[in-house]
Amino acid sequence: MAEIFPDKDLMYEDEIPGGAHWSLLLRRGTVLRLIDKAGGANVGMLFYNPQDLLERYNAPDTLKCQHTFKLTKGHCLYSDMGRIFCSIIEDTVGWHDTVGGNLTDAAMDKRWVTKNYQQYRNDWTLSGQRSFLVELSKHGLNKRDMAANVNWFSRVYVDDDGNMLFDPDNSKAGASVDLRFEMDTLVIFHTCPHPMNPAKEYPKKPLVYQLRKARPVEGDDLCMNSRPENQRGFQNNAIYHLQGGY
């Protein structure tokens, strides 16, 4: 990874413990690198247009526009308005999930022992659902705005009959994925476990994230040219920027 971004390009680095949540406002032209520090991480993520919060990440559009069930290098993440929030410009994992959804309070309680705040303080256990609600509320959003999320570092695949399977060994310590933002984006995320994770205890896997300034998007850009659909998605972004959209 070092060859595409030398250390001097690093503008900011932060760590979020496992089972926690945060949000970021990322400008167009920023690269967000997500690093699975310990291996086996899951990062649930949602995307919104800060200029029009009704515009949000759309998993079905993202999948059908690119004829894929998984997300990896070369793919773009689409909004419901035919625009690209971000492109996956590097990926050492190879498969990220966007259909497994989110851990609910009830599912967490059923699978693991829920640890409350009173007794455990910040070693408590949080669900992805509660985490998203807290971060969404900070921006005036609620469950009506919640859509299918990405689960970075997690792999959900199907057998020939469509049965869904979870791969517990998908992501190793140090694995990373680079997202280049193609428009200003509100990013809501948590580090709570994937709802299909079979671990015996609630897994707490930390996330390191880094911000860098992106290289200009050239005509031979991998993500823009990986499919003709993505060329048109980039055209839609260009038209949006012409109209004063960020």
Place this chain on the structure above:
Amino acid sequence: MIVTSPRTKDSAVYREVVEAGDYWMQVINNGQTLRILDLEGNQAADTLFYNADDPAERYSAIDTIREQGNVYLTAGSKLLSNECSLMLEIVADTCGRHDTLGGACATESNTVRYALEKKCMHACRDSWMLAVAQNEQFGMTKRDITHNINFFMNVPITPEGGLSFADGISDAGKYVELKAAMDVIVLISNCPQLNNPCNAYNPTPIEVLIWDE
């Protein structure tokens, strides 16, 4: 799984033909059964469900497929809300498989999938926008439009991670029936798409029937 229905059309309490490009938005009550009938074959019915008492609770594609452990819907599938509550169950299905990961067509996603010049062709999301605008009593807006079911649509997913829109597996007279486990608002767009095989490039009418049990 193919399961035929014991219900006869004569005993239905409601019947209406919905033409391609139109929407259908009605409340069905807890215990009632809804049939969506593919009149001429290979038509896609893009469908959303909401709790009639609180539309912020709505059908959740991802919770439904995860909890049943399979990406396809058919007879026996329990349709769950974003609160993981049972909304409806598929009690009959003569098609065998329905999609809930392909989403609906929108004018904007059509520009990406086909051509920027196709942006003014009619699309399911426009039908839904008109539906929420003309039915203000439900208090819904674009905010409430989420990931739908595509009844009769064939979207195979491969173990390698592929997803495609394939030729339909439905035929004239095939149907799906859903029994409501709560009072639900049903919002259907009878798909007007002309650019892919989801409705065999030929959008056709569907019929909606309701029984009291």
